[in-house]
Amino acid sequence: MSTCKCFDEMNARLKPHNAQITHGFAISEGLSRLRLTYYVQTEKLDASVRSKKPPLVVMSHCPFCGAPLDETE
Known part of the structure; x- marks a missing residue:
């Protein structure tokens, strides 16, 4: 797993739900x-x-290259 805290931060935001x-x-x-x-x-x-x-958790960037995803698709 990466050294970022993204999953921890998202779980903290989801806990009230x-x-x-x-x-x-x-x-x-x-x-x-x-x-x-x-x-x-x-x-x-x-x-x-x-x-x-x-x-639901929706990704705003490609998990492979990090490029922003187009919201119109």
Whole structure:
């Protein structure tokens, strides 16, 4: 993981909404190879609390090159 504090900061902002960011890798088998997919999603901190779904987290920059994403797409 990087040395930045982005995930910690986002989790602090999501905590009042009973949510946190989770991330990891999913491995699936294709026709002739394995596929590795990185994912980022939000989930409830306390599933026993009845509330709305966790808020979405939308990226404003490409996670690969850092270029700003066009909001009109």
